[in-house]
Amino acid sequence: MLDKKIRVLIAKPGLDGHDRGAKVIARALRDAGMEVIYTGLRQTPEMIASAAVQEDVDVIGLSILSGAHNTLCPQLMGLLRDKGMDDVVVLLGGIIPEADVAALKKAGIAEIFLPGTSTQDIVEFIHKSVVP
């Protein structure tokens, strides 16, 4: 079987400019052998969904530290469904209160990584979740 690289879109939805986490993750996943595309700042859910289709990614990693996750994540998940991208694994990192986690997972976010997560844990999770 051909050794296909896992393709990941790292995205910063909303108005939040805190990009330290997104950049660190992008680099860590690249170092772990994945193909990483970083959208840059201030992407709307529409822009992220389109980029996911265009780049044909296996994983979307969202980074949100602004508190807008409860609005932006369900919007993105709806758009992905509309575009037939149900199988893409969507991960979320940032400042996410515990109380919001259940609803976000119900909306289809595969996993939420809180501050302090090691990059290896994220790499392992992706390897486990992406069906080759």
Next chain:
Amino acid sequence: MSEPSKGSTSTVVPSETKSAGRKPSSQEIAWEEKTLGPTLAKSPERQASFTTISNYPIRRLYTPADLPDWDPQRDLGYPAEPPYTLGIHSTMHRGRLWTMRQFAGFGTAEDTNQRFRYLLSQGQTGLSTAFDLPTLMGYDSDHPLSEGEVGKCGVAISSLADMEVLFDQIPLADVTTSMTINSPAAVIWAMYLAVAEKQGADWKKISGTLQNDILKEYIAQKEYIYPPEPSMRLVIDTFEFGVKNTPKFNTISISGYHIREAGSTAIQELAFTLRDGLEYVEWGMRRGLDVDEFVPQLSFFFNAHSDFFEEIAKYRAARRIWHKAMVERYRSKNPRAWALRFHTQTAGCSLTAQQPYNNVVRTAIQALAAVLGGTQSLHTNSLDEAWALPTEFAATIALRTQQIIAHETGVTNTVDPLGGSYFVETLTNEVERGAWDYIQKIDAMGGMVAAIERGYPQREIAEASYRYQVSVDKKEKIIVGVNDFVAKEKPLETLQIDETVAHRQADRLRKLRTERSSDEVSRRLAALRKATQGNDNLMPYIYDAVKSYATLGEICDAMRDTFGTYEEVAIT
């Protein structure tokens, strides 16, 4: 691990008495042979090398041999005298404690006004305003891009009407207020000045601080609207307006805080911040402003991270660099332009979501470093901020932390208690030298705007931030509760901000738009738009627009029409 951070000049290799030009005394050499040697042979040290959190090498022992050319008269001087190493006031915290200024803002103006008044009732001595992301980006609360963000990470302010509510029953003649706003700083400041005027406060006497530091937005915090050139024009417009109208107001707070939060080392934070400062000075001079007149209104803002002595050295070095630059580069004659005044905030990025009560301890130690480093003003973070904006309970403990340092520890009893320590003085020298290396490198690139355009500081920070993450992942750096001493625990109760805030804001804006004179608003906005195309100072035009209740979004759009918007080339 012992590799010094880039750009720094490490003159001493750690753990070697006789390294790099060091001339230890015969007693020190004897100590190394007779006392240290046998100890190391029996029980080696815990690590092969010791470094700061910025990965800067630290030696086992510092002695007079580390300060061969040190002259206390020249390198320390006396408090309130050049080179200001000991501090900028002759009695420092004996005379007056630092301003306890807790950064607060969430929900609507009413919500934050209540929190402000609560904090003042609890002994806080100054205000500091956090705005939400739409406000920071110059969008009204009802703009489509504001969806989900209104009131979330700060207070939503869309017009003068909101600002009037925010400072309701808070006398701006007596309370100093800091406002963390950058791209739309001129607009928010105009709103503040309009409220002050309405309260009858004299502009010549009011004091406070506008963050207004656009350069660090491009470098680190990334809340920019316009390209660098027109953004810098707006900043210099506020300087010029401030010199004439509000001589006691800090028209800028040149900020290293966000640079550090983005992952820089301590030396990078210091260097990039001070180089930003020099950039503002140069742009101000090019406008024709007098250094001795406008520079006294420039203030600074640093991070207080966890590596105690590195932070203290950073603050001491900052004062020395600024003095040297003002006197040598710009021939300043006014001592008020030489003395670097700064606010400090403890490191948000050091807070852990795990075992959050440990954050109280981290914050206390960081705050202590800021106080020992001679800060003028301080914000201490709340224990729950890796989860959400702070609850009143958490914010109160954070304020109490400062009060305990101020009133119980005795560290305020004398000026610069660490002055003269071989270690602190050596580290101060080394941090200063490392920062000058960076400053000269950026000079050679043609200044900070040019360096930003080629992504230089952004790349240096991304590199340092990744290196730090790798060292945490490898457990070379230990974070208690995160990569060691891990435990299961109960979730924390956090502050919830729901979408009713956005609805209340949208209603208020709808009402505002029907009640104000739309003719006047259009006239004022047209005048502003026209002024953006010329060279006039924009502050008076912005002030007039604000007074007509034009919204933040409308005013920023009027400037967007001429200035355009900025997109960065993302560096990963």
